[in-house]
Amino acid sequence: QCASAAQGAVTVDEACKVLGLAGARQTAALMEAVGKHDAAAALSIFNTQYAEGKDLGAMLDELCAVARDLLIPQAGIQMISGICTPQELRTLQPLLSPGELLRITAVLRDTAAGFNASANRRIDAELCLVRLCEPEASLDAESLNARLCRVEERLARGVVPVAAAPQQ
Numbered sequence: 001q002c003a004s005a006a007q008g009a010v011t012v013d014e015a016c017k018v019l020g021l022a023g024a025r026q027t028a029a030l031m032e033a034v035g036k037h038d039a040a041a042a043l044s045i046f047n048t049q050y051a052e053g054k055d056l057g058a059m060l061d062e063l064c065a066v067a068r069d070l071l072i073p074q075a076g077i078q079m080i081s082g083i084c085t086p087q088e089l090r091t092l093q094p095l096l097s098p099g100e101l102l103r104i105t106a107v108l109r110d111t112a113a114g115f116n117a118s119a120n121r122r123i124d125a126e127l128c129l130v131r132l133c134e135p136e137a138s139l140d141a142e143s144l145n146a147r148l149c150r151v152e153e154r155l156a157r158g159v160v161p162v163a164a165a166p167q168q
Helices: 012-019 024-035 039-051 056-075 086-095 098-117 121-133 141-156
Strands: none
Touching: 024 039, 024 056, 024 086, 024 121, 039 056, 039 121, 056 086, 056 098, 056 121, 098 121
């Protein structure tokens, strides 16, 4: 399929274009936006990919694979899908706690599973990204666990957020 659509040699970018995949750079940028809780950046990246005709299900699958790639090595196993480079994974690792990665994976799986019955997959995917970027907007157990894990990791690293003293 890629060879028939490509003019000349088939490159990674050409294969991603033909198959409707976001590719490593865009998937890493999207996961970075999620890790930084930047819904505006995530939606901007998503909308660019959507405008280029990327497959919504494939984009969610790629994000899920990256979440898995970030989570599995924490169990002492080195297996990566190849969606992102090892350097990109090292950059993303500090942004996401294990609890957040489990929540991200669950939200992505649930959203993708609902695509078959969806009236508007784009809206479902956009709302999924907002849920990924803003766990504080949800009070389900996985979101609360992800938030708690993030606080625990910051405390373990000595990063203690200090609230400003109330004004009299």
